[in-house]
Amino acid sequence: MDDNALRELAEERLRALAGPGAVLREDQWTAIHALVARRRRALVVQRTGWGKSAVYFIATALLRQLGEGPTVIVSPLLALMRNQVDAAARAGVHAATINSANTDQWQEVQDRVAAGEVDVLLVSPERLNNPDFRDSVLPSLTASAGLLVVDEAHCISDWGHDFRPDYRRLRTLLTELPPGVPVLATTATANDRVVRDVAEQLGLGAGADAGSDTLVLRGPLDRESLRLSVVRLPTAEARLGWLAERLERLPGSGIIYALTVASADDVAAFLRERGFEVAAYSGRTDPAERQRAEEDLLANRVKALVATSALGMGFDKPDLGFVVHLGAPPSPIAYYQQIGRAGRGVERAEVLLLPGPEDRDIWAYFASLAFPPERVVRQVLDALGDRPLSTAALEPLVELSRTRLEVVLKVLDVDGAVRRVRGGWEATGQPWSYDAERYRRIEQARRVEQQAVLDYLSTDGCRMEFLLRQLDDPHAAPCGRCDNCTGQRPSAEVSDSAAAAARERLLRPGVEIAPRKQWPTGMAAVGVPLSGRIPAGEAAEPGRALGRLTDIGWGNRLRALFAEDDREIPDEVFAACVKVLSAWDWAQRPVGVVTVGSRTRPALVGSFGRRISEVGRLPLLGQVWLGEAPRRANSAQRLAGLVRAEQAPDLSAVDGPVLLVDDQVDTGWTMTVAARLLRRGGARAVLPFALAVTA
Structure with missing residues (x-):
């Protein structure tokens, strides 16, 4: 032919x-x-x-x-x-x-x-x-x-x-x-x-x-329909109030990107309270619910999806009218990819970026999950030895969370050092070297990208041209459409009532702590005789925390508190904790307070427990001391560290539930092990209470 x-x-x-x-x-x-x-x-x-x-x-x-x-x-x-x-x-x-x-x-x-x-x-x-x-x-x-x-x-x-x-x-x-x-x-x-x-x-x-x-x-990567703007607002409540006042005026339907799952959930909840048809969308959203949300956006049945980066590649809606970012992504290229969802089949689409001071903290957190050091990767190869193991069986033997372990295994697989087999993984015996120089260069590239995002926010030049130069587009030129090119910038004004409503929603205290119900698999391999379902008589009740470290309300304040040197609990934070306690619908009021012994924040945890004891007129019953556990380890490693040294007060004379107080809940194993000790020591029920949960 x-x-x-x-x-x-x-x-x-x-x-x-x-x-x-x-x-x-x-x-x-x-x-x-x-x-x-x-x-x-x-x-x-x-x-x-x-x-x-x-x-x-x-x-x-x-x-x-x-x-x-x-x-x-x-x-x-x-x-x-x-x-x-x-x-x-x-x-x-x-x-x-x-x-x-x-x-x-x-x-x-x-x-x-x-x-x-x-x-x-x-x-x-x-x-x-x-x-x-x-x-x-x-x-x-x-x-x-x-x-x-x-x-x-x-x-x-x-x-x-x-x-x-x-x-x-x-x-x-x-x-x-x-x-x-x-x-x-x-x-x-x-x-x-x-x-x-x-x-x-x-x-x-x-x-x-x-x-x-x-x-x-x-080819040229410019999109002639996109109108790029940056709006700087001083607080999370100002950003959320500003969005609520302008969302109705944005064209058509669109996407509101948030940096964390907690933020996406909080923003979606607030906008629904303000009368908008929106839905949250993240990697934790049920697959059927995600598909339904995509279909609702495609059919314009919702004004927006409030999404994490889970909604990115592959979503095709030609008439998407706007993309708003509440918080800046860590890469200008990722930002270009996300805003590229908008304006494919319309003449004009609004692209708004509302950065926050917490953005860098969130970037740093995700950067900490990068490929682990050689010592930890070698642990994986050594643990496999000469027999295949499932991921679950391998996890207790290494210092990696399940998610990071899976990434390491996939990289080792491609490098030829391990092979995926039915039911798990096996070492191939092939020589393997850790490419430290490559990982160092990648880490440096990510830092350069983060600085480029900050430069994008502060540039007085064309924003689209800036992004296209980051993509090495030889056709990059001033677009004539963005806020800097036109001099037409969205107003940063937000009414007192909108800001107040956003503040009330973001600072509404209290999130649930779901109790652990199952011990990690493979604990016998690290000398811990715990397996299967946690007995009802040793389990914690559902607990409460003031907020999540990843949200844009209490998360900002709690991250700042934990970044400081150890100090007693601030009055503002404690007052919010009292609101959580007063709204807690427990079956029976606790009869005493026990604190988790802290080696890093004894003043914070100690004052937290003491003040709850005072305000609630509850006896302070003592402290639970557990072994040290590496913070970045997986569940099995953390549990193994915690149970190696246990000490708890005798509660055999206590007739009722006790409140178990700590500064934060990460994996949940500290509260789980402490509750088990207290239940075995006579407590009728254990109600975990913390300042923060990490997710």
């Missing part, structure tokens, strides 16, 4: 996908031609809404017409998969998915692929290293594929703002592709360093016939 005929077929497919007036962009045609006629590997870096999905759907249709196998798309989010299955159907392409949410359909999908009934198979990156999928499905899929597509390809790179270890599995997949299978990678958020990294990785395993060089197509 000559190029003219091929292009005409491509234009026909585009019109079926996008409407009768649609015409291929030149870079779209260049990419399609490279994939279909030349079977090359290509990286397309284009702004959100440019039409990257049209490239791979049209290329798929043409390759299938030429008798090639199905396209495999590696896609990071279920939301993206749902949207793309619908888009593929418009192009006359039959698509199906294999992901963690439809395991009961895997066999049916595999049978349809084998029968030639599926043109596009979308898989999540996590599936690539699922043992059953990797060993039973992937080899035949790789052998028969007509095209491999890597969506959101910046996730492959360590330098990408949203690097994901599962994506590194693609390096192996690329080397196993048969010669002549074209590969397309797409992203809207890649600077020069990420482009070079991804292009080099795409060249892995490329045969001589295909050419090992990767075609890179980069």
Whole structure:
């Protein structure tokens, strides 16, 4: 088929996908031609809404017409998969998915692929290293594929703002592709360093016939519909009150981004109280509820979703009218990616950033969860030894939380040091070295990104140009639309009543502390004879805390308190704690107070317990002392440290519940172990009470 005929077929497919007036962009045609006629590997870096999905759907249709196998798309989010299955159907392409949410359909999908009934198979990156999928499905899929597509390809790179270890599995997949299978990678958020990294990785395993060089197509990333502004307000209540007064005037429906789950929940609750149809959306939201929230936003049944970064890649709503950030993300590239959700199909979309003084604390917290030091990673390899272990069995043997342990195992897997097998992980025995220099460079890059965000906030130049230069866009130029270009800045005024309402909501004291119900698995491996369900006679009751460290109300004040040297509890904080106690709907009023012995904040915890004793006219019954536990360790490690030294007052003569007081609850194991001691020492019930919970 000559190029003219091929292009005409491509234009026909585009019109079926996008409407009768649609015409291929030149870079779209260049990419399609490279994939279909030349079977090359290509990286397309284009702004959100440019039409990257049209490239791979049209290329798929043409390759299938030429008798090639199905396209495999590696896609990071279920939301993206749902949207793309619908888009593929418009192009006359039959698509199906294999992901963690439809395991009961895997066999049916595999049978349809084998029968030639599926043109596009979308898989999540996590599936690539699922043992059953990797060993039973992937080899035949790789052998028969007509095209491999890597969506959101910046996730492959360590330098990408949203690097994901599962994506590194693609390096192996690329080397196993048969010669002549074209590969397309797409992203809207890649600077020069990420482009070079991804292009080099795409060249892995490329045969001589295909050419090992990767075609890179980069276009201008400016979005002419976006109006960028920064609004500086002094307090969290001022920011929230300002938003409540202006939300109705923002065009259409949109997204309000928050930096933490707690903030998203608090902001959504406040806006609902003010009469707005909004919903919270985070990684902790139930999957069915998340899908329902996405559908409500797509259908304009809600004014906004109040979301964490969990709502990012893959959400496609062309008429999204605004994006507001309550707090600045730690990377200008991540910020560009998130605001790119807006204004794809409308002439004007508002983009507002309301930074807060707590932003840097939140950045620092997430940075502390980066790849651990070599000593800790070696623990993982040593613990595996010469036998496979499940993640749950491995956890008590290392100083890592479950989430961080899973990341380490995935990185070690890609590096060849461990292998995922059915039921767990095993060491391969292959030599492995800790790339300290790479991790140091990544850490430095993240610090540079954070400074760039601060520079964005303070710049008097064009804001869009600033972001595009962060993405190394050679087309970057003043946009003429942002607050700095036009001199038209949103007013920072907020009424006293709106600020007061926000203050009342944010400083409304009291969050529940859910008691632990199950001991961690594998405790016998660290010499602790605790397992299974915690007996009812040894468990704590549901407790209360003044606030969360991650929220934007009491969280700000409590973080500041904990950052100070040890001191007695401030009057303002204690007064709020009294409100929590007075609103607590306990079955029976406590008859005494016990404090958790503190080695780091004895004055704070001691004064907290003493003042509760005084104001409630309750006897102060003593202290519970536990062993030391490493703060960054996982549940099993913390529990093992706590139970190695236990001392509690005798409560056999106490007739009723006791209030157990501490400064903060992190994993919950300190309160759990202390409550167990007190229950075994005679307490009828234990009611945990703390100043803060960490999540």
